[in-house]
Amino acid sequence: MMEYAYFPGCAAEATTKEADRSTRVVASHLGISLRCLPEFSCCGAGCLSEEFPQFNLALNARNLALAEEQGRDILTLCNTCLLQLRKSQQELENQILRQEINEELKKWGLEYKGKVRVLHLLHLLEEIGAKTIESMVKNPLGGIRIAPFYGCHILRPRYLWGEVGVAETQALEKLIHATGATAIDFPQRLSCCGFHLLLVDEKASLRMTAECLQGARESGADLLVTPCTLCHISLDMYQAKAGRLVGSSYNLPILHLSQLLGLALGVDPRRLYLQNHLVKVTLRPGCPPGGSRLNWTGQDSVRADGKPVNTMKTGRQQDETKR
Numbered sequence: 001m002m003e004y005a006y007f008p009g010c011a012a013e014a015t016t017k018e019a020d021r022s023t024r025v026v027a028s029h030l031g032i033s034l035r036c037l038p039e040f041s042c043c044g045a046g047c048l049s050e051e052f053p054q055f056n057l058a059l060n061a062r063n064l065a066l067a068e069e070q071g072r073d074i075l076t077l078c079n080t081c082l083l084q085l086r087k088s089q090q091e092l093e094n095q096i097l098r099q100e101i102n103e104e105l106k107k108w109g110l111e112y113k114g115k116v117r118v119l120h121l122l123h124l125l126e127e128i129g130a131k132t133i134e135s136m137v138k139n140p141l142g143g144i145r146i147a148p149f150y151g152c153h154i155l156r157p158r159y160l161w162g163e164v165g166v167a168e169t170q171a172l173e174k175l176i177h178a179t180g181a182t183a184i185d186f187p188q189r190l191s192c193c194g195f196h197l198l199l200v201d202e203k204a205s206l207r208m209t210a211e212c213l214q215g216a217r218e219s220g221a222d223l224l225v226t227p228c229t230l231c232h233i234s235l236d237m238y239q240a241k242a243g244r245l246v247g248s249s250y251n252l253p254i255l256h257l258s259q260l261l262g263l264a265l266g267v268d269p270r271r272l273y274l275q276n277h278l279v280k281v282t283l284r285p286g287c288p289p290g291g292s293r294l295n296w297t298g299q300d301s302v303r304a305d306g307k308p309v310n311t312m313k314t315g316r317q318q319d320e321t322k323r
Helices: 010-014 017-029 047-051 053-070 079-091 095-108 121-128 130-136 171-178 202-218 229-237 239-246 257-264 315-322
Strands: 002-007 032-036 073-076 118-120 145-148 223-226 254-256 301-303
Touching (some): 002 053, 010 017, 017 032, 053 073, 079 118, 118 121, 171 257, 202 239
Parallel strands (some): 002 073, 073 118
């Protein structure tokens, strides 16, 4: 069994708890052990580093050292946590700087040695392989058109991730195909959702969110999937507000990557906490292989929270019906 020091990120522990809970369920299905370290702290989210770069570096060096002490690599769900931890690792390659930071870590009886890996869930799934995941699928999601949305910090800045792989990445698309669904291409798949602008310029942030949602809908997506908890906040929680700003209504369900995999692996939707979303995701239980679980109308349907409904449609289809 693979074991990781689990670093879900603040959002998954507070605002998007469904990401954390669904990841734990999916991890157990994949033979992955997630070990929580209560001593872990916030990564600083890029805000702390602007004002107090040395403190931010020490904070993340401490998180890295805690995982090293356990002899486990770090697994995170948040693109920004990934960026902050990886960026700190790169800075700590400077031996003089590392020595300075380790002097601070001695106060906690820690030392950063540079031996820990930091992985995002998407990276781990890449390593497991789409073919392996496809072989584990019990409930193929045939007929569903999914827009893959990566988020900035798993792709950029280029000096961390390299030139190759930004425009050419297909990691999400391969996983979507492994579930039996169809990955659609749309212009904003590698764009920014606007999350980090929310507290600086909300209108600009919401326009960026609206552009991503509009692009996915115009490309015919039934839903959008993202590996980033912060992107999920913008695209799901702020979807209605973004729509009002630009005079549109999207009704586009947004799934966490773990939720998408959970559905394909046959996990009860209620254990994936789809009911936590603001844009509702409705599902038909026991859909046969090859049948769309979202593109269906009938009497025996239920919502993700178990309550019966009469009509099963994606938000996009509901919006088209209204028009």
